[in-house]
Amino acid sequence: MASTLISNPVTNSDRSKKKKKKKIQEKDHNDDHNHIKWKSEAQQQSYSSKLVQALSQVRLGPSPSSPSAEVPRRGRAVREAADRVLAVAAKGKTRWSRAILTSRLKLKFQKKHKRQRVVSAATGTTRSSSKKPKVSVLRLKGKSLPAVQRKVRVLGRLVPGCRKQPLPVILDEATDYIAALEMQVRAMSALAERLSGSGAGSSSAPPS
């Protein structure tokens, strides 16, 4: 099993350069694909351009004259747009990306069906905390330790869409989510550098 894990990245990196990622033979192959997918330059470029398009559509406020009051709202809007574009870039193969995309729909519908959504979310979280751990008990010193279980539940809350999921799903989603977040940070900082460097539309100091 370990040897297949080591040999996978070599073959998968070739495939990712050819940009043909339709091979879903084993779960291992798929996961390494995802990991390398988020590191590719093409993915970052695609994300950056989509991000700019989304950001230009965000209504960032009527006037830039009072930035101190507007910034929290604008920052939040930018964050949500960036997360949405990230979820789109994931192409809906992961739970967290689907959860991000559907959470905005839920917010829109919450005004009409607020009881249903809120109640289902509440029962979901209480059920997940009081239910027995969904891990098979093989050894007493195994992963069924309450410390590990607790931490996985905390992790499940951090990753969107994973509150009610069993342990391996959470771990799996977390690996993809971390890689995607890293790409998001890289793309956004590159974008910020380019904007502050050219000084388009605002007088800002050149990057040191």
Next chain:
Amino acid sequence: MSSRRSRSRQSGGSRITDDQINELVSKLQQLLPEIRDRRSDKVSAAKVLQETCSYIRSLHREVDDLSERLSELLPTTDTAQAAIIRSLLMQ
């Protein structure tokens, strides 16, 4: 070891083995900069999960900070400036 499979619980129809969990945790371990650079193989699962949680939190914070920065840098109303940005990215 003798009671390996006798006490396994069902979880949605599929039994999750300890090896599977180990594999997932080690994959997670490879992503974490802290543990990867330390080059130690004997990291406990709890430690890996702890590092994962704090790493995700710090990534969230970084994205929030970058969002703030971008929201200040981006023009708010002028569509011509948005076109400038797009042309910047097409380089």
